[in-house]
Amino acid sequence: MYKVIKDNKIIAVLETNTVVGLNYDTIEQDTEHTTADYDQYNGEYLLKSKIPAPTKEEQSAKREQAYIAETDPIQTHIDRLKDGEQTPEIIAEIEALRAERDEKIAAIKERYPYTEE
Amino acid sequence: MKIPYFCCIGAELKRYAKDFDFMNQVYLYKVPADDTIEEVLAQDYFQAVADTVLQDDIVYIYEPTTEMLYTCHFNKQNGHITAEQMSNNIPSLTPDKILISDATGHITAGDVSLDYIKNQLLAKVNIDGSSIMTGPLKFKAGSFSGAIAGGLGDGISIYKLKADGSIDSEVASLTKTNGFTPGTTNAQNIGSPTLKWKDAHVARVIAAVLNNGYDIAVPVTNGPDTLALKSEVDTAANSGRMITDQGVWYAKMYSASTVPTGAEYDGTNYADFSQTDGDGNPVIKIYTGASGAWTLTDTITPPAEYDGYVPITSKIWDIVEQTNQQGGRILWNHQSKEFTPYPNIVDLSKVATTDMDNLTSTGQNISNWSSNVSNCITNIPQDIKLELSAGTLTLKAGSKLYMPNGVDTFDVITVASDLTIDGGSGSFSGSGTLYYHYTNSSLAWYASSADSSGTTPPSTSNFYNTSTNTVYRYRNDVQGAQLSFPLAHITVTNDVITSIDQVFNGFGYIGSTVFVLPGVKGLIPNGRNADGTLKNKYSYNSTTVKTITPTNGARCICLSPYSAYADAPLANDFYYDKTKNMNCRTSDGVQREYAVCGTFTQTNSGITNFTVKTVFHALDYNDTEYIPHQAMPSGRGIDLTLGASGASYTAPADGYIYLNKTASAVNQIITIINDDNGMRVSDTSVTASGWIATYLPVSKGQSIRITYTAGGTTNTFQFIYANGAQ
DSSP states (O other), rough: OEEEETTTTEEEEEEEEEEBBBOSSSEEEEESSGGGGEEEEEEEEEEEEEOOOOOOOHHHHHHHHHIIIIIIHHHHHHHHTSSSOOOOOHHHOOOOOOHHHHHHHHHHHHHHHOOOO | OOOOEEEEEEEEOTTTTOOOOOOOEEEEOOOOOOHHHOOHHHHHHHHHHHHHHOOOEEEEEETTTTTEEEEEEEEETOEEEEEEEEEEEOOOOTTOOOOOOOOTEEEEESSSSSSHHHHHHHHOOSSSSSSSSOOOOEEEEEEEEEEEEEEETTEEEEEEEEETSSSEEEEEETTTEEEEHHHHHTTOOOSSSSSSSSSSOSSSSOOOGGGGGGGGOOOOOOOOTOOSSSOOHHHHHTTTSSBBTTTTTTOOOOSSSSSOOOOOOOOEEEEEEEOOOTTSSSEEEEEEEEETEEEEEEEEEEOOOBTTTTEEEEGGTTEEEOOOOOEEEEEEEETTEEEEOOOOOOTTTTOOOOOTTTTOOOOTTOGGGGGGOOSSEEOOOOOOOOOTTEEEEEOOOEEEEEEBBBBTTTTEEEOOOOOOEEOSSOOOEEEEEEEEEETTTTEEEEGGGGGEESOOOOSSEEEEEEEEEEEEEEEEEEEEEESSSSSSEEEEEEEEEEEEEEEEEEEETTTTTTEETOOOOEEEEEOOTTOOEEEEEEEOTTTTTEEEEOSEEEEEEESSSGGGOOOBBBGGGGGEETTTTTTEEETTTOOOOOOEEEEEEEEEEEEEEEEEEOOOOOOOOOOTHHHHHHTSEEEEEEEEOSSSOOOEEEESEEEEEEEEEESTTTEEEEEEETTTOEEEEEEEEEEESSSEEEEEEOOTEEEEEEOOOOOOOOOOEEEEEEEEEO
16 A cells, blocks of 8 residues: 655555645555555544544534434424324334434444543 | 269168158168269168168169169168169259159159159158058068058058068958958957957957857956946946837856856856757756855757747846846857847737738638747648448548558558448447458447557457557457558447547547647747747648557657657646747756647556647637636546545646545535635535535646545545636
8 A cells, every 4th residue: 555645644545656636745655554554533644553542522522413413303303292192103103213212322322432431 | 973862762761861851761862972883882871771671773873974874773682782774865963853763663854853852752652641652561670571551452451571572471451341350360369468458349249269268257246347248238237228118138147167156146047058968969058056056957958940040048147137028038059059149128918910811710821820829730631521320420432541551651541432330239338449441441340448559469459569550450369350540439329329529630549559640730839039929830740640659647749840750748747838938848948849739648558538639720709608618617537536634636727626425424524625715615414424525616736625524435536627628
């Protein structure tokens, strides 16, 4: 693989040494790693092992965004159903939505774990 | 025998002298009455006369008793004088009178008074403008005898004389026709190392060798009292006088051996004209002063001639730009290796009045108004005439085809009657290449993906063998029909020819080989004329087919004026300098005499993006459909390399940056920012896995920055060329 260097930062990791359009200083071959060993972090590519774990505040913020996008609509749906007549069908639907919401919450927590946990 | 008088002309005898105050070096002498002629001769009266190297027979002696006239002869070898009797039949003379001869040596008057002699001498030698001396003026100084003679041509000459008074050699002459010239070439100096002329005011100096071939040490202080070389240009600049109504350029020259110091050092240049390239051709090395050292910054190969001269760029001289000026010029002559610096104001705002009457829609006959047109194609023969109708492709009668048929051999085939072909059968969809089937005298098309070139044919291919200069169809390693060069690229959809995509008139390619057909003409930029209009070298691609098989890279198709060859340099190896009107090499700015005809990309799998310029034609402002169309996105694009968020990019041409990524979560964003003008566009994901895409128009060379949080795959990151962009 090849590392594309600009201002002493790795700005791209490529399978070939062909770069088009991107401004760079040098291209270096890395025979010890693959592109899968790298990931972006703060505008550069670092070995995944070198990427610091996200803080709890960072993960919490990401969870919050995910909740807003993924679970809040379900909760809103549940709240709307609860405001109406509680027929067996409605109750069943609410339970289904709750289950779906809880699955998403769990998935979000798994996606953005707290290192302390 | 008594000798009362004699006359001597031109001597400086002081003995017995009776000076006439009206004329230098003319004396009348009276001999003592008791001296005989033998005594006169013996007493060396005439020794000094001999020293003057006068003409023979200049002195006459009259003996009154016998009334005999004697002529004295000088023996220039021994200085002796002998007397010879001339006549005894001459009039009597009084003691105050003397005989005098005319120019032929004959006695013309027998009774001449001293006043008469005086008047005669005045008439011959007076230099107050009232008389003209016709004979040569001879003189002797030490051992050197010389003469100044007029009446030779249209001036006077200075001669060195032999001992006998005849001409030895010409020293110099001053004539109306040739001016002040030496008697022999390259042998005499003006002044000497210790005796120098002060100022020389000459309009122009042309020297075969300057300073005996050594460097000229030129003072670098640009003060009016210290300039050793001062040109009319410099004078004009120092005085502020305008050489032309456009203003003033002036140049300062620094010698190769004298290093300026101080403020005049940095940023100045000097040129070394003494060097040659590997082929022995003259090159000019340009050195630039910076931070206390001279650094070689440029090597200029003097370009082609113009009236025996070529213009040299301002890099050779420290050209000092005056207000509102555009350029200067120095002339260099290849053959004589001489350069002539002088200001040549080039006002780029001027546009010559040119004859546009010959302009046609196809650009024909533009050579005589090309002073405003350059770096373009002026003619592409439209030899291949194709028509597509209802899936049937027709090659019209009269079409002219080229078939490589052996080394350096190209058969020209003129189609006698229309040839047709359709999409065939086989459920093919894709790009096809049209050929002329030599064996069957028919048309044939094959999948373009099978086109190739080189020295070893692939198993199944339409193969141009660069060694044998032939095209054959191969199938399962079996050589089949001989083919022409490709005629066109077409699109076939489910066995139906649906479009003609590119006709190879003038230019075409097969596999990795570009071919240029006869008759292509172009204008090769070659600087500017004195009035600022464009100067060209007219390129003509001769009558032969040219082929090029370059290595990988983004390349240009170029025509050269010499030997009509075609070339395919890397596109970034040179650039077009609009100010100079020259294609220049990127590495050193040296002119490349190319007409750029198109572009293509060479890859391991062959040529792609093959684009040829159209023949030049003028742009009509009223063509409101065509003009805005040039700025719209075309179907041509190149994949870009997406770097980390925040990385920057440079637009390769006028066009559009387009990014399409997949989000890995909602609210992820992509943003394209033009750092040159602040324009930015963004797109945000509204789902956890949807596509987000945006684009931004950019101009060539602008700096683009892309930030993104989208964590999914990059679906498309491309630069899309504008229609009018190359």
